[in-house]
Amino acid sequence: MMLSIQPIIGCTTYRKRVRQRRPIDVYGLMPSYTEAITAAGGIPLLIPLGLSDEDMQAIFDRVDGILLPGGGDVEPKIYNGHKKVVRMWGIDPTRDRTEIFMTRAAVSQSKPIFAICRGIQVMNVALGGTLWEDILSLVPDSIDHDQPDKMPRNHLSHTVTLSEDSGVARSMGKTMSWVNSIHHQAIRDVANELKVTATAPDGIIEAAEVPGHPFAIGVQWHPENLIGDDPAMLGLFKGFVKAATRQPQT
Numbered sequence: 001m002m003l004s005i006q007p008i009i010g011c012t013t014y015r016k017r018v019r020q021r022r023p024i025d026v027y028g029l030m031p032s033y034t035e036a037i038t039a040a041g042g043i044p045l046l047i048p049l050g051l052s053d054e055d056m057q058a059i060f061d062r063v064d065g066i067l068l069p070g071g072g073d074v075e076p077k078i079y080n081g082h083k084k085v086v087r088m089w090g091i092d093p094t095r096d097r098t099e100i101f102m103t104r105a106a107v108s109q110s111k112p113i114f115a116i117c118r119g120i121q122v123m124n125v126a127l128g129g130t131l132w133e134d135i136l137s138l139v140p141d142s143i144d145h146d147q148p149d150k151m152p153r154n155h156l157s158h159t160v161t162l163s164e165d166s167g168v169a170r171s172m173g174k175t176m177s178w179v180n181s182i183h184h185q186a187i188r189d190v191a192n193e194l195k196v197t198a199t200a201p202d203g204i205i206e207a208a209e210v211p212g213h214p215f216a217i218g219v220q221w222h223p224e225n226l227i228g229d230d231p232a233m234l235g236l237f238k239g240f241v242k243a244a245t246r247q248p249q250t
Contacts, residue, residue: 009240033116073090073091107193119218157178
């Protein structure tokens with residue numbers, strides 16, 4: 001029996017300054033993402049920023065799936081957002097450009113894509129949607145979704161309700177779950193190509209996906225920090241990796 005080929009998952013990165021004797025700038029990614037991909041049977045590959053469209057397309061063509069991780073805020077000019085929101089941070093137009101390119105390519109070419117936290121926000125913006133730039137100041141009666149830094153990243157903050165017929169529910173094997181919460185932005189106007197598939201108790205969108213796509217799912221929480229606590233969170237990565245797995249040619 002021929003074995004399936006382990007899929008290569010292209011993971012976008014962020015820019016960070018590393019403090020050492022002589023500080024340097026690096027492209028990086030938290031190990032929890034790559035560890036979750038390998039635990040699910042995939043091979044992670046980091047995608048640097050600042051590449052040309054031609055080079056990004058070459059990488060896209062060679063990987064079997066795309067993972068968009070969490071991080072800073074999307075430039076509001078892209079989606080005609082508020083100009084004077086105080087609580088914004090980590091804007092990087094180069095990262096926006098890279099992730100929007102990868103999202104549009106993955107959706108149009110039916111390549112599996114898994115978008116986490118900032119990732120679901122990028123997915124929505126890339127497909128024509130908008131964001132709440134700061135939930136706390138713009139959404140009345142919302143709960144606090146921005147988990148304090150002093151809490152561990154696997155701290156469970158609130159529940160989410162998942163649509164029964166959704167890919168996220170099938171991958172997790174349940175329709176309600178406790179999740180962590182480390183974000184201050186969220187989807188506002190939903191892109192036409194996306195369907196909302198999970199919400200928090202206050203109505204904030206917690207998951208969305210592209211109907212009919214092999215796997216184009218975004219979640220607002222951080223399942224990569226919960227795979228050791230809840231098998232359903234690893235199930236999300238397994239569903240993603242399975243969708244990205246190519247069968248050997250006979």
